[in-house]
Amino acid sequence: MKLSARNQLKGTITSIKVGTVNSIVTLGIGGGNIVTSTISNNAVEELGLKIGMEAYAIIKATSVMIGIDDD
Numbered sequence: 001m002k003l004s005a006r007n008q009l010k011g012t013i014t015s016i017k018v019g020t021v022n023s024i025v026t027l028g029i030g031g032g033n034i035v036t037s038t039i040s041n042n043a044v045e046e047l048g049l050k051i052g053m054e055a056y057a058i059i060k061a062t063s064v065m066i067g068i069d070d071d
Helices: 041-047
Strands: 007-018 024-032 033-040 052-058
Touching: 007 033, 024 041, 024 052, 033 041, 041 052
Parallel strands: none
Antiparallel strands: 007 024, 007 052, 024 033
């Protein structure tokens, strides 16, 4: 798989919560860190996603925001 997106995080699917239209897929990327993604139920089915399989979180963003706690 070759993509132009540079933010590709390899991990293992730890959960898939299926909703009416979309599913929330959780990917463990190591060190206790997780990434979650909301994708269509059709995408879950077409990709054959299952808990325990390896997958990539591919992040393509046009902006990154920074926040701080109020003092």
